[in-house]
Amino acid sequence: MTMTESHRPDTGLVSLTLADDVRDDLQQLLLHLPDPARDVDDAMTRTHQIFARLPLAVLREILDFGRHVDTPAVMMVSNLPTDPELPPTPTDGGSCAGKPTFVAEGVLLGLSGLLGEPVGFVTEKDGRIVHDITPTAAGAATQTSQGSKVFLNFHNDIVHDPGGRYDITNPDFLVLNCLRSDPHEEAETWYADGRDILRVLDEDVIEVLRSPLFQLNAPGGYVRMFAAGKEVYSDPIAIVSGPDHSPEIAVAANGVRCLSSAASEAFDRLQAACRHPDVARVVRLAPGQALLVNNRKGLHARTQFTARYDGRDRWLQRTYIRRSLWNIRGRAAEGSRRVHL
Numbered sequence: 317m318t319m320t321e322s323h324r325p326d327t328g329l330v331s332l333t334l335a336d337d338v339r340d341d342l343q344q345l346l347l348h349l350p351d352p353a354r355d356v357d358d359a360m361t362r363t364h365q366i367f368a369r370l371p372l373a374v375l376r377e378i379l380d381f382g383r384h385v386d387t388p389a390v391m392m393v394s395n396l397p398t399d400p401e402l403p404p405t406p407t408d409g410g411s412c413a414g415k416p417t418f419v420a421e422g423v424l425l426g427l428s429g430l431l432g433e434p435v436g437f438v439t440e441k442d443g444r445i446v447h448d449i450t451p452t453a454a455g456a457a458t459q460t461s462q463g464s465k466v467f468l469n470f471h472n473d474i475v476h477d478p479g480g481r482y483d484i485t486n487p488d489f490l491v492l493n494c495l496r497s498d499p500h501e502e503a504e505t506w507y508a509d510g511r512d513i514l515r516v517l518d519e520d521v522i523e524v525l526r527s528p529l530f531q532l533n534a535p536g537g538y539v540r541m542f543a544a545g546k547e548v549y550s551d552p553i554a555i556v557s558g559p560d561h562s563p564e565i566a567v568a569a570n571g572v573r574c575l576s577s578a579a580s581e582a583f584d585r586l587q588a589a590c591r592h593p594d595v596a597r598v599v600r601l602a603p604g605q606a607l608l609v610n611n612r613k614g615l616h617a618r619t620q621f622t623a624r625y626d627g628r629d630r631w632l633q634r635t636y637i638r639r640s641l642w643n644i645r646g647r648a649a650e651g652s653r654r655v656h657l
């Protein structure tokens with residue numbers, strides 16, 4: 317197997333590109349993968365063995381991404397294998413029945429296993445481990461992953477826990493693997509690293525963001541299932557915590573309540589900082605590309621794009637990942653990989 321490039325393109329994004337022979341070798345092995353939904357631990361074990369064949373430098377870069385504090389917060393992996401035949405994009409926000417091969421799922425789980433353990437949330441995609449992220453007509457204008465007509469604001473995924481703390485059960489990482497681009501290739505995924513955000517904000521704004529003046533609304537699926545659509549706010553929290561050289565940052569996709577006018581102002585400044593040219597990392601995911609996203613080190617967003625609900629819409633698959641399943645055991649359902657949330 318030959319070496320792989322590692323470089324920083326203009327977007328400022330760290331990017332790994334697999335050599336063609338590495339991609340083809342992975343594809344041959346992943347073509348035999350049974351449907352991972354039937355036995356996730358079996359699929360994790362098989363993809364572990366397959367992804368251990370990655371060239372040492374690539375493997376190390378991905379492992380370092382997952383294990384170290386001072387590594388990048390987002391990383392793109394390109395020239396990954398794809399399924400030889402791809403069914404129409406689901407239109408109902410659900411999963412795809414009758415997909416003949418599971419190469420995409422294998423890529424997603426293989427990469428996820430290098431970062432930690434994939435987990436499901438009962439209120440998100442029915443607790444599945446592999447999420448099909450597709451636009452829906454009903455969700456077109458919502459601040460959710462089913463949206464397309466609106467900019468999905470900078471956020472973290474599932475920063476919620478019914479106990480009030482947001483940082484107990486939230487995923488450490490997400491992985492997004494692209495199966496199909498949107499028809500006009502407009503959709504962009506944006507990422508803002510907390511370290512870059514703090515560099516462009518004034519000290520007084522950072523001080524407010526570091527104060528417990530914000531409440532995070534629970535995710536959309538959770539409030540629909542458990543609160544009849546009403547807000548479920550966390551305890552007052554600080555949006556930014558931890559040392560300046562490696563801050564943790566927490567923003568709910570489903571809304572943030574600011575508890576003072578200074579808090580509102582600081583929150584607006586934060587959203588603007590995420591779009592600052594020295595901060596925003598922008599990627600237009602194409603088939604064969606996956607984005608590894610740290611869900612603590614920064615925030616992500618998505619632009620508007622065209623959706624037609626005709627089977628040719630944008631299609632990503634997503635996992636949520638914890639480094640360890642141990643501290644979510646209090647909310648575990650059916651085995652330790654599913655969380656009652």
Ligand SMILES: O=C(O)CCC(=O)C(=O)O
Pocket residue numbers: 449461468473490492504505616617618632634
């Ligand atoms: O569609 C994207 O590029 C990102 C969507 C998103 O925020 C998510 O799936 O969590």
Ligand SMILES: [Fe+2]
Pocket residue numbers: 471472473616
């Ligand atoms: Fe998200």
